[in-house]
Amino acid sequence: xQLTVNGTVHEVDxxxxxxxxxxxxxxxxxxxxxxxxxxxxxxxxxxDMNGVxxxxxxxxxGDSAGANVVTIExxxxxxxPHAVQAAWIEHQVAQCGYxxxxxxxxxxxxxxxxxxPTDAQIDAAMSGxxxxxxxxxxxxxxxxxxxxxxxxx
Numbered sequence: 001x002q003l004t005v006n007g008t009v010h011e012v013d014x015x016x017x018x019x020x021x022x023x024x025x026x027x028x029x030x031x032x033x034x035x036x037x038x039x040x041x042x043x044x045x046x047x048d049m050n051g052v053x054x055x056x057x058x059x060x061x062g063d064s065a066g067a068n069v070v071t072i073e074x075x076x077x078x079x080x081p082h083a084v085q086a087a088w089i090e091h092q093v094a095q096c097g098y099x100x101x102x103x104x105x106x107x108x109x110x111x112x113x114x115x116x117p118t119d120a121q122i123d124a125a126m127s128g129x130x131x132x133x134x135x136x137x138x139x140x141x142x143x144x145x146x147x148x149x150x151x152x153x
Contacts, residue, residue: 001013001014001016001061001062001065001066002065002066003023003061003064003065003066003067003069004066004067004068004069005024005028005030005069005070005071005074006030006069006070006071006073006074007074010027010028012027012028012061014027014061015061016060016061016062017060017061017062018060018061019056019057019058019059019060019061020047020049020054020056020057020059020060020061020063020064020069021033021035021045021056021057021059022061023061023064024047024056024069024071030071030073032071032072032073032101033045033046033047033056033071033072033101033102034098034099034101034102035057036057036098036099036102036130037057038057039057039058040055040057040058040128041128041130042099042102042129042130043055043099043102043103043106043128043129043130044098044099044101044102044129044130045057045102046101046102046103046105046106046129047069047070047071047105048069048070048071048075048105048108048109049064049067049068049069049070050067050068051109051112052109053105053106053109053110055128070105071101071105072101072104072105075104075105075108082104082108082146083111083146083149083150084104084107084108084111084142084143084146085104086146086149087142087143087145087146087149088100088104088142090142090145091138091141091142091145092138093135093138093139093142094135095133095135096132096133098132099129099130099131099132102129103126103129103131103139106125106126106128106129107125107126107139107142107143107146110122110125110126110143111143111146111147111150115147115150115151116147116151117143117144117147119140122139122140122143122144123140126139126140126143
């Protein structure tokens with residue numbers, strides 16, 4: 001099956017019911033999305049699939065055939081980070097860092113649909129992404145900063 005990941009078309013030979021997370025990590029060597037719970041409850045595996053934040057541990061490879069998938073590796077680069085990535089660095093959001101790629105991908109999708117979210121809207125959108133280190137106040141601050149940067153262009 002064909003899968004476009006971070007702008008590159010890949011041909012993968014996997015079972016239809018293999019989770020997208022394993023295709024990304026084991027077949028394509030893309031390690032940004034993390035395995036956290038395997039039941040779509042923690043958000044560590046969040047990726048953008050056709051413009052929607054999805055939990056890649058629960059998306060079947062067969063359902064992602066032909067899709068456009070963006071992982072943290074395709075969101076920005078060290079030289080030109082996405083506004084959310086830059087805000088994460090500026091506000092020192094990460095502690096252990098394990099959940100951060102999923103947090104950033106979820107936040108980027110939030111801002112794509114809502115360029116000026118309130119605290120309540122941020123909390124609602126990010127509620128499915130768990131941070132065991134408890135950096136939620138910094139996450140909210142960084143999302144507000146990224147939103148302002150994106151609005152300023």
